Amino acid sequence: MRLRRLILPLAATAALAGTAAGPAAADHAWANYHWARTGTTFTLTLGDNVSSAWDPYLDQASTDWSGSSVLDTSKATGTVTNLKRCTPPTGRVEVCNATYGNNGWLGLAQIWASGDHITKGAVKVNDSYFNTSSYNKAEWRRMVMCQEVGHTFGLGHQDENQTNTNLGTCMDYTSNPLGPPSNVAPNTHDYDQLVSIYAHVDSTTTVGAAAASPSAAGAGNSRAEWGTAVRYSRDGKPSLFARDLGNGEQVFTFVTWAE
Template identity: 40%
Template sequence: MVSKKILTIGAVSALAMVATVADARHQWRQYAWAWDGIPLDVVIYNNTSGDWVSRVGVASSDWNVSDSINGSVSNGNNPNCDFVTGQIDVCNDDYGSVGWLGLASIQINGNEIVAGWSKMNDYYFNQQRYNNDVWRQLVMCQEIGHNYGLGHQNENFRSNTTDSCMEYTSTPTEIDKTPDQHDYDQLEAMYPTSGGGGDDSGDGGGGNGGGKDKPRGKPASLPSLGKTPDSWGRPIDYLPNGKPYMYERELNGYRVITHVTWTIEAAAEQGDHHHGGGPRQHSGDLHF
């Protein structure tokens, strides 16, 4: 784990600029929560059962190592993981043989995240291949990372090139259960922790939001999505083999973006679209 940084205000501006250029490479497009110049304190509502209950807390603590995140976990009463303005909900259930280990979905207004949820699929996590500490914690960490606005550092499922939970890999190890320094650098670029806070225009950090007392998008009261791609909308991004892993849907005047963590077996299936350019990899983490 990295230690919390102690920086002068003068140094922070320069550091944020360096981080943006050198390290800010895996934000989930331009999506981010409203930022007001202090650590992001979106509450995670824990609607899980079994050992997932503690895993939500572990993942939250791991993300809180970042100077940019100061989240808390509260008991939830939202077992369907419906969208609720200003919070992240986490759920688990046996969603069946649908090909995915985890889902992360965000409700956005423009590029501003106004609500999010993550789901863990017990159908697979109760099977021997995935029923272990590494897989369970990696997926929990990754889905919550997506809810904060992070994308993947690496999308080649056949490789393991980082020390982060924010990658597609079929061979995770102990070090892949948590964020790494590049994740924290990316969050710092999205949500700088010093430098004067949000301005009156409502633009702050990586999102379209304003200060803490300003509205964070329109009021949200949306149902959760279903467990199969036909409920997630149209594919908008793909793995190197053409397998869709990101979907977009219009719902009651909002866009809903869904990130899919496929099982090893499902991820290996050839998709119907080849997304050119090869896998995105974070050069600082490549292992040779």
């Protein structure tokens, strides 16, 4: 069976993401979505729109993901004027925090794609929860920031069961970020997955291709604006939504729910 798994085509392997029992193979891209780039490595800009309470966690996520051999992230001054929307310009990721309300979610990652190519991304962390004693903890802030930023590269979750043993990666659902093992940072499996996603080069680039005025279409904070649920976690909650914006463009919303 092991050999059979290994020779599955990439698309079939990706479809199994989230159902695998453990980190046996790099298989948690959620589809073929990736940033287009013409070189073998690239640097993605993370726009910093976060408050001082979040800065250390954004810095940590940037450092942690830059451990990848195929990509680096660099923090830059944010361009967002409306933190509730957190609309990114084309070619980069904007990271925002705000009191988004008691709407059930701790964090969102929103990824716009044209065909298979990611064109921009947004990360939102919800202070309506992180300001409470349950979530105002370093391990929760670090894990959620790490996970939402990870989604903007094209990574899915390694596991969507909140109550099983941690896999030791921030891309694993858990109700106990400290574990052990701790789920606050990426693991080797995540870096391997990035190598797999970015093994090819494209003839164009979507990295850093800034548009003059970003479109806010798709940058919503409520379920009604996210489109159709396309993945569900072990406990039956939707973990990924897709909305068709027309002209071959889609926006995907990954949701980290509060307990």
